[in-house]
Amino acid sequence: MPKVLTSEQIERYHDEGFISPVRVMSVDEALSIKKELEHVEAEFPEEMNSESRNNLHLSFTCLDALAHNKIIVDAIEDLIGPDISLWASVMFIKEPSSKHYVSWHQDATYMGLDSMDFPTPWIALSPSNKDTGCVTMISGSHKLRLQKHEDTYAEDNILTRGQVVQNVDETKAVDLILEPGEMSIHHGTIIHGSQPNNSNQRRIGFSLQSYMSPKIKQVVGQNIWTHVRGQKRQDDDGMLLERPKHNMDPVTVAQRKIANENLSNILYKGAATKRSY
Template sequence: MPKDITPEPAGLSNEQVANYNRDGYVSGISVFSSEQVAHIRSSIEALEQDHPEGANGHDLNQYFRVNGHVVIPDLSDLARTPAILNAVEDVLGPNLLVWSVELFIKEAHSEKTVSWHQDITYWGMGETNDEVTAWVALSDVSIKAGCMRFIPGSHTNGIVPHTDTFSEANLLSRGQQIGGIEESDARHGPLHPGEMSLHHGRCFHASGPNRSDDRRIGLAIRYVTPEVRDGLAGRDYAMLVRGVDLAQGWTHIARPRALFHPKDLALYDAILDDQSSTLAKGAENTTGLYTPKESQS
């Protein structure tokens, strides 16, 4: 092969696809080299350095935790990484849209956790099988650093009841949790920097505190297929990143024009407004991250 042709990154092996279908998750998929991860991490940390106050009345954490791809070009571009898309295509098929890009950061020696939950519980997508999260480790996400834990096979359940805790220590917007999980059934998914896991929208998962000396940084990209919104009421937004959308159930959004471009910031608020009634449905408290700006105190 000529030197200047980069080989197309492989997707999943047949065994990895079989594991995903059986367990509802698959872990340890290499997508970035250590140099690439260092570069991505430093661009995120430069953003924290340069824009701690965020933009347009939302702090940076708001953009990191919800729909970052709408206003931060780097996050939008990461969602188009061929090695990630090739793996996601192997479970969802050739037509892929991005619903959300988020960062889950636990500082060194942080007590922050994520309770047992199923992702799509409040996302207004019904009980679809066609949503998958690519969770990419941008630091060493060891057991000590609070990697994710999964209950293998739990995606074969429907959406099960969750209780809102609104716990301060919980990274989830409403601290929602599934009760009665047997911890002995859980499997850890530690990741080296540059590796990712894929998990199904109904797979039970959680994560513990970060007891390591480094920050634990995870990039979560939520992929869906065009069909997910077929026949569903209400408006929702997604960015087409591979193939075609013949179903036309989503409002398509483009890559941001520039970091915190005024038009993208306005779009961000419009999306938050439209999504908030679905995402905060049934909550007895405010759900922080999903509260439209006018209602935030």
């Protein structure tokens, strides 16, 4: 018996490669997390900015709470079973009237894992729609398996390498319109991207990329995982990420630094250029 998702949603995840929308919390609750986030962003600009956007759940308790949110994790359990670890998290912010976009890509391409079958929830902390530059999915494209990606490092492309898949069947594109407090969940090989934010407000999405069972192994580089629920992974080499006891907890801030260096070594393996995120 699924805990949060309906059988129809689970079926859709397998058939189309994504589910959207799923309500995680009220609009007011999400906007109060946004407020808290913008407060810590202003207070600790070195820790959180467009270049320092990975694994922020290790620095700020409101994001740690999202990574362990019962509704999110129950939905993930409905898809992958009870033993769950988080690979990393990414904060995707598009400023008002910014040209920033995300090109068509598949997440699994540079993650260096021995499986590509894992889900990523993307939680809206502000309205995400055509105007603000919502995420768009190519329905069913997760069944294509990995496509060739060209690394462009295009200036306004906020993906690590500006990687892009060509010849995408855009007739299958579905815009994921989310209110604050709603999430989408997408598969590791679905082709997706997003357009610039043409509105006068920020578009903020927190991507928990990705939740996985301990059966999935890191085969390129070394990742440090956040244990979430059930059986712990055995491949942490003694390093376990802790949960921040308060904002900017020095223990987890130090762990974040190491985790992000490892992440960068994984994501940019063999790349000619390395960005700072």
